[in-house]
Amino acid sequence: MTPHAPRSVARGGWRRLVLGVTTSLSLLATACSSGGEATEEPAEEYARASELCDGTISPEAGAALEEIMGTSQFSEPDQSDLARTLREAATAETQYTDFCDLYTPGGESSDTHLQLGMSDTPITNTQDDPLRVFYDAGQLAYAAQASGIISFPCSNASGGYVVVNLYTYGDTMATRDDQILVANSVARAVAGELGCLEEAGLPEGMPRRVGG
Numbered sequence: 001m002t003p004h005a006p007r008s009v010a011r012g013g014w015r016r017l018v019l020g021v022t023t024s025l026s027l028l029a030t031a032c033s034s035g036g037e038a039t040e041e042p043a044e045e046y047a048r049a050s051e052l053c054d055g056t057i058s059p060e061a062g063a064a065l066e067e068i069m070g071t072s073q074f075s076e077p078d079q080s081d082l083a084r085t086l087r088e089a090a091t092a093e094t095q096y097t098d099f100c101d102l103y104t105p106g107g108e109s110s111d112t113h114l115q116l117g118m119s120d121t122p123i124t125n126t127q128d129d130p131l132r133v134f135y136d137a138g139q140l141a142y143a144a145q146a147s148g149i150i151s152f153p154c155s156n157a158s159g160g161y162v163v164v165n166l167y168t169y170g171d172t173m174a175t176r177d178d179q180i181l182v183a184n185s186v187a188r189a190v191a192g193e194l195g196c197l198e199e200a201g202l203p204e205g206m207p208r209r210v211g212g
Contacts, residue, residue: 006180046073046105050183053100053114053186054082060186060205063098065102068168069112075103082193089116090158096165099186111169114186120159123151133176137184137207138200146171148179150187154196162190 050062052074057065066072080100089097096115104110122139125132135141138152141160148166164187168179184207191200 046075048072049052049074049102051153052080052102054080054189056080056082056100056114056186056189057182058185061182064181065112067108068171068175068178068182069102069104070170071104073105074110075105082189085116086190086193089118096163106124111167113167115165115167117163117165119151119161119163120133122153122161123163131173131207133173133180135180135184135207136210136212137180137202138187141180141184141207143171143176143179143183148176148183150180150183150185150202152191152200152202154194154200156190156194156196162187162194164190176194177206177209 019037048062049065049069049072050057050059082099085097085099087212096117098113099116102112103111125134125140125142129144132142132144135143141150142148146168148168149163151161151163153160154162164183166179166183166186168175171179184202184205186199187200188202188204191197191202
């Protein structure tokens with residue numbers, strides 16, 4: 001007959017087994033909490049419209065832009081640089097120079113962006129468009145389908161005139177005031193950067209509607 005192990009020896013064996021399992025679980029938990037696959041990805045950070053486009057969009061205009069686009073969250077980072085864009089626009093061969101693109105969460109393009117241009121002649125209203133609404137700002141200001149445009153005089157700009165063009169997506173006749181409010185905010189920031197705000201004829205806040 002095979003003799004049984006003493007009870008003290010058996011209990012010691014079980015204690016060693018339990019200790020080994022406990023140690024293994026502790027090491028596994030430490031590995032997971034120190035950079036293993038169990039760590040969570042950092043949440044994406046969002047920006048409000050007034051935090052974009054190199055500070056050219058005022059809080060009031062930012063709220064208007066969010067109303068047009070139907071969102072208050074925009075992806076970061078925003079690489080817009082007003083001073084650099086104005087230098088490029090001064091020597092550009094195209095009518096407009098890209099300034100600021102707005103992206104919704106996830107980095108999706110919203111088809112809403114801002115462009116700046118400089119010209120040696122004032123722009124004129126050459127279209128009889130019932131969707132256009134005109135405003136008292138600068139040399140010419142109007143909001144239309146998919147755009148809000150303000151041209152203003154600036155003796156420090158190449159050619160003497162600057163044009164701000166806001167391209168929008170999802171606008172309606174009900175958003176025309178919002179469109180021009182955003183364009184006017186950017187235009188005032190541009191005029192301030194160029195040192196011609198006093199001659200630009202750009203009101204603070206919301207420009208007044210004209211022509212009906």
